[in-house]
Amino acid sequence: AQSVTQPDIHITVSEGASLELRCNYSYGATPYLFWYVQSPGQGLQLLLKYFSGDTLVQGIKGFEAEFKRSQSSFNLRKPSVHWSDAAEYFCAVGGTGGFKTIFGAGTRLFVKA
């Protein structure tokens, strides 16, 4: 069965510092991978997705993620964090049919001045 693990419940980084949020997945075939961001009290916004091709995926708001099949990982990165990036981030993995997208428990990002 497919699953997603986000090992960090919360992370604190200083504004201007680099960021990496970890995501590990379990899926028997080629995974379809997503990162979403959720601001407090809001819905989820799609940051980026990986279906195939280049393993380094660029997204909105300056985020990127790298698919590493050998490590079953899809980590999200940003070179310089802004205070407005404080939010909760969800990694998700999808299988065939689209109906069984599984979301990780989320990582809450705090940004300190």
Place this chain on the structure above:
Amino acid sequence: SQTIHQWPATLVQPVGSPLSLECTVEGTSNPNLYWYRQAAGRGLQLLFYSVGIGQISSEVPQNLSASRPQDRQFILSSKKLLLSDSGFYLCAWGDSSQSVGGQETQYFGPGTRLLVL
């Protein structure tokens, strides 16, 4: 462009009262539709999904039901709310026509916060 609406944004209901949350999508046709619940500090739990009018699949047994009376309308209901029904309810749509290998991207509405007292 496509947009997804949910209402109400916030709802406070007494235990035992009925519930109706509505979700509508604009700018697309025949979307796949989803209801998720997000408990405080936790991830998303898929409650229901629908691939067409009148077609509802339930993921977990619970006190809730869903209906899809129109192509772009998805309703989450309950006859009698429980305290455990409190949470943040998210509706999402997926464009199956854009799917790659059967996988689609889901887009979320703004959510409804439900507090059952």
